[in-house]
Amino acid sequence: xxxxxxxxxxxxxxxxxxxxxxxxxxxxxxxxxxxxxxxxxxxxxxxxxxxxxxxxxxxxxxxxxxxxxxxxxxxxxxxxxxxxxxxxxxxxxxxxxxxxxxxxxxxxxxxxxxx
Numbered sequence: 001x002x003x004x005x006x007x008x009x010x011x012x013x014x015x016x017x018x019x020x021x022x023x024x025x026x027x028x029x030x031x032x033x034x035x036x037x038x039x040x041x042x043x044x045x046x047x048x049x050x051x052x053x054x055x056x057x058x059x060x061x062x063x064x065x066x067x068x069x070x071x072x073x074x075x076x077x078x079x080x081x082x083x084x085x086x087x088x089x090x091x092x093x094x095x096x097x098x099x100x101x102x103x104x105x106x107x108x109x110x111x112x113x114x115x
Contacts, residue, residue, distance in 0.1 A: 061096035068099030072110040082113040 014032060020042075021028055021035035028038040066076035074082070083090075088109070090098075098106045 058092065061092040064096040064099050065092060068103065068106050069110065072107065072114075074110065074114075079110070079113070083109075086113050088113065 017032065017035055017039060018030070020039045021030075023029065024035070024038055026034075028034045062076060065079065069076055069079040083095075090109075095106070095109075098109070
Protein backbone atom coordinates (compact mmCIF):
# COMPACT_ATOMS: atom_id res chain seq x y z
CA UNK A 1 0.00 0.00 0.00
CA UNK A 2 1.45 3.38 -0.97
CA UNK A 3 2.27 5.98 1.60
CA UNK A 4 -0.13 8.96 1.86
CA UNK A 5 1.44 12.34 2.36
CA UNK A 6 -1.01 14.80 3.87
CA UNK A 7 0.94 18.03 3.96
CA UNK A 8 -1.38 19.91 1.61
CA UNK A 9 -4.57 19.09 3.53
CA UNK A 10 -2.84 19.55 6.87
CA UNK A 11 -1.71 23.05 5.96
CA UNK A 12 -5.11 23.89 4.49
CA UNK A 13 -6.84 22.82 7.70
CA UNK A 14 -4.42 24.79 9.87
CA UNK A 15 -4.76 27.85 7.65
CA UNK A 16 -8.55 27.80 7.88
CA UNK A 17 -8.34 27.33 11.65
CA UNK A 18 -5.99 30.30 12.01
CA UNK A 19 -8.25 32.39 9.79
CA UNK A 20 -11.22 31.57 12.04
CA UNK A 21 -9.17 32.45 15.15
CA UNK A 22 -8.05 35.81 13.78
CA UNK A 23 -8.69 38.59 16.27
CA UNK A 24 -8.72 36.31 19.32
CA UNK A 25 -6.65 37.38 22.30
CA UNK A 26 -3.41 36.02 23.73
CA UNK A 27 -2.17 32.69 22.38
CA UNK A 28 -5.50 31.64 20.96
CA UNK A 29 -4.81 33.63 17.81
CA UNK A 30 -1.54 31.96 16.85
CA UNK A 31 -1.08 28.68 18.77
CA UNK A 32 -2.83 25.71 17.20
CA UNK A 33 -3.46 23.84 20.47
CA UNK A 34 -5.18 26.91 21.93
CA UNK A 35 -6.91 28.08 18.75
CA UNK A 36 -8.71 24.79 18.02
CA UNK A 37 -10.84 24.65 21.20
CA UNK A 38 -11.38 28.42 21.07
CA UNK A 39 -12.82 28.19 17.54
CA UNK A 40 -14.97 25.18 18.46
CA UNK A 41 -16.37 26.95 21.52
CA UNK A 42 -16.98 30.13 19.53
CA UNK A 43 -19.02 28.14 17.02
CA UNK A 44 -21.04 26.49 19.78
CA UNK A 45 -21.73 29.85 21.44
CA UNK A 46 -22.73 31.38 18.10
CA UNK A 47 -25.18 28.54 17.42
CA UNK A 48 -26.68 28.77 20.91
CA UNK A 49 -26.93 32.55 20.95
CA UNK A 50 -28.63 32.82 17.56
CA UNK A 51 -31.58 31.18 19.31
CA UNK A 52 -31.17 33.08 22.58
CA UNK A 53 -31.18 36.39 20.68
CA UNK A 54 -34.79 35.79 19.66
CA UNK A 55 -35.81 35.22 23.28
CA UNK A 56 -33.90 38.28 24.46
CA UNK A 57 -35.49 40.57 21.89
CA UNK A 58 -39.00 39.31 22.65
CA UNK A 59 -38.42 40.00 26.36
CA UNK A 60 -37.20 43.50 25.49
CA UNK A 61 -40.31 44.16 23.38
CA UNK A 62 -42.52 43.08 26.28
CA UNK A 63 -40.75 45.48 28.64
CA UNK A 64 -41.12 48.40 26.22
CA UNK A 65 -44.82 47.69 25.61
CA UNK A 66 -45.46 47.28 29.34
CA UNK A 67 -43.75 50.57 30.18
CA UNK A 68 -45.69 52.46 27.51
CA UNK A 69 -49.01 50.82 28.41
CA UNK A 70 -48.59 51.69 32.09
CA UNK A 71 -48.23 55.36 31.13
CA UNK A 72 -51.80 55.05 29.83
CA UNK A 73 -53.14 53.19 32.86
CA UNK A 74 -52.99 49.63 31.53
CA UNK A 75 -50.79 46.71 32.43
CA UNK A 76 -49.15 44.67 29.70
CA UNK A 77 -51.50 41.73 30.08
CA UNK A 78 -54.63 43.89 29.99
CA UNK A 79 -53.28 45.84 27.01
CA UNK A 80 -52.53 42.67 25.03
CA UNK A 81 -55.89 41.11 25.93
CA UNK A 82 -57.73 44.21 24.70
CA UNK A 83 -55.54 44.36 21.59
CA UNK A 84 -56.38 40.76 20.80
CA UNK A 85 -60.09 41.37 21.40
CA UNK A 86 -59.97 44.43 19.11
CA UNK A 87 -58.20 42.32 16.45
CA UNK A 88 -55.23 44.65 16.34
CA UNK A 89 -53.01 43.36 13.55
CA UNK A 90 -49.70 44.57 14.99
CA UNK A 91 -47.14 42.23 16.48
CA UNK A 92 -45.09 42.88 19.60
CA UNK A 93 -42.04 44.07 17.69
CA UNK A 94 -44.00 46.80 15.89
CA UNK A 95 -45.85 47.79 19.07
CA UNK A 96 -42.54 48.13 20.92
CA UNK A 97 -41.10 50.31 18.15
CA UNK A 98 -44.19 52.50 18.19
CA UNK A 99 -44.06 52.76 21.97
CA UNK A 100 -40.42 53.80 21.91
CA UNK A 101 -40.16 56.03 18.83
CA UNK A 102 -43.74 57.20 18.20
CA UNK A 103 -45.52 57.60 21.56
CA UNK A 104 -48.35 59.69 20.04
CA UNK A 105 -49.24 56.91 17.63
CA UNK A 106 -49.08 54.39 20.48
CA UNK A 107 -51.39 56.62 22.53
CA UNK A 108 -53.91 56.61 19.67
CA UNK A 109 -53.74 52.81 19.55
CA UNK A 110 -54.38 52.63 23.30
CA UNK A 111 -57.37 54.97 22.97
CA UNK A 112 -58.78 52.87 20.13
CA UNK A 113 -58.37 49.70 22.18
CA UNK A 114 -59.91 51.22 25.33
CA UNK A 115 -62.98 52.61 23.59
